[in-house]
Amino acid sequence: MTHGAEPSRVVDRTLHALAEALGADGAALMLIDDHDRPRAVGGSDADGRRLELAQERTGSGPSIESLARDADVAVNDLYAERPSGFPGVAAQTRRVRAVLSVPLHADDRVIGSLDFYDRVSHEWQPATVRAGRRLAELMVMVLEALAHKSPFSGQS
Amino acid sequence: MTHIDQEALVASLRGLQMTVPATGIVHQLERAVEVVDTLFGYSGAGLMFAGEDGELRYLVATDDAGRSLEGAQLRVRRGPCVSTYENDAAVTSFDVRTDPRWPELAERLHPGVRAVAGVPVRLGGEPVGTLNVYQSTPYQWDDSDIRAMQAYAAVIEQILTAAMAAEEKSALADQLQYALDYRVVIERAIGYLMGKHDLTAAQAFTGLRKKARDSRRRVADLAAEVLADGAGEPG
Numbered sequence: 540m541t542h543g544a545e546p547s548r549v550v551d552r553t554l555h556a557l558a559e560a561l562g563a564d565g566a567a568l569m570l571i572d573d574h575d576r577p578r579a580v581g582g583s584d585a586d587g588r589r590l591e592l593a594q595e596r597t598g599s600g601p602s603i604e605s606l607a608r609d610a611d612v613a614v615n616d617l618y619a620e621r622p623s624g625f626p627g628v629a630a631q632t633r634r635v636r637a638v639l640s641v642p643l644h645a646d647d648r649v650i651g652s653l654d655f656y657d658r659v660s661h662e663w664q665p666a667t668v669r670a671g672r673r674l675a676e677l678m679v680m681v682l683e684a685l686a687h688k689s690p691f692s693g694q695s
Numbered sequence: 696m697t698h699i700d701q702e703a704l705v706a707s708l709r710g711l712q713m714t715v716p717a718t719g720i721v722h723q724l725e726r727a728v729e730v731v732d733t734l735f736g737y738s739g740a741g742l743m744f745a746g747e748d749g750e751l752r753y754l755v756a757t758d759d760a761g762r763s764l765e766g767a768q769l770r771v772r773r774g775p776c777v778s779t780y781e782n783d784a785a786v787t788s789f790d791v792r793t794d795p796r797w798p799e800l801a802e803r804l805h806p807g808v809r810a811v812a813g814v815p816v817r818l819g820g821e822p823v824g825t826l827n828v829y830q831s832t833p834y835q836w837d838d839s840d841i842r843a844m845q846a847y848a849a850v851i852e853q854i855l856t857a858a859m860a861a862e863e864k865s866a867l868a869d870q871l872q873y874a875l876d877y878r879v880v881i882e883r884a885i886g887y888l889m890g891k892h893d894l895t896a897a898q899a900f901t902g903l904r905k906k907a908r909d910s911r912r913r914v915a916d917l918a919a920e921v922l923a924d925g926a927g928e929p930g
């Protein structure tokens with residue numbers, strides 16, 4: 540496998556491009572692993588990675604909720620009290636405020652969720668949420684291509 | 696340095712590998728352009744690749760008007776998409792029908808093609824094609840339009856890169872070349888199915904693609920079969 544095609548680099552560059560396409564500060568990824576557990580895969584920057592790790596640790600957050608409900612979850616301010624915010628997650632991520640989490644589907648199955656985030660709180664407009672959903676489809680295409688073209692079968 | 700947990704990613708890709716059927720790179724690129732077209736909300740979008748002969752040809756185009764961009768530029772060997780590819784840089788035209796850079800294009804283009812923008816699609820840092828969009832009225836493209844297009848082109852590059860991860864570059868090139876070579880047959884079959892079953896082009900193509908996948912055949916082979924069967928029908 541060439542250096543440029545290393546899965547983590549491909550995912551990193553895709554997250555950067557998707558965040559740029561939506562006009563968000565960053566994008567981050569939570570995926571269901573081969574034991575059906577949500578895993579914090581990472582983000583386009585350190586804040587994104589912290590956001591996913593905080594959700595994996597606490598078992599709560601927009602991404603976890605998006606996975607559980609198979610629906611978009613738009614959080615205007617992570618610091619807001621429940622149910623509109625996730626202060627427990629916010630305390631661990633510090634700089635992330637607004638989060639849009641959209642489920643990722645492959646072959647009619649939820650395989651994870653894609654988070655877009657901004658460092659200032661704001662309302663997510665319906666057009667942005669729709670765009671986020673379509674961008675999630677591009678993320679799935681990249682993941683499918685990686686899954687089928689990479690020799691993971693022998694690893695466990 | 697990335698902020699990706701390699702172990703978590705690999706464990707998730709293994710899970711995905713077990714459940715999702717493999718699709719070819721051409722099918723993935725078609726889906727990507729469909730998504731990009733919806734996101735842009737412009738009149739049309741397309742993806743051109745340079746074939747073995749170095750000519751830029753459409754691999755995916757959302758409509759016939761957009762396809763006229765290819766034919767016109769192939770004939771005069773110049774135009775916004777050719778410039779995008781050759782200069783490896785974004786090129787825009789407020790109105791390609793009156794653009795002094797390509798005066799010979801106007802009469803060869805579909806009347807619905809006016810404003811055109813293109814950005815390079817790269818692989819390993821080298822341009823391999825272009826992502827193009829057009830508007831049916833003159834339009835002043837701004838920086839945000841181009842930034843968004845470049846971001847989508849970057850995602851397409853990652854789809855290509857991922858497809859190449861374990862596959863020989865030549866095998867990937869073969870798939871793309873096959874699609875370029877057989878596209879005419881596929882388009883003729885789409886036209887035939889549209890007329891016969893009163894379908895839109897998108898419905899005809901989706902049906903053709905699904906049938907090909909279900910029967911594990913290539914779309915071009917099925918398209919040739921559809922045309923042969925059609926030719927044998929009583930007129």
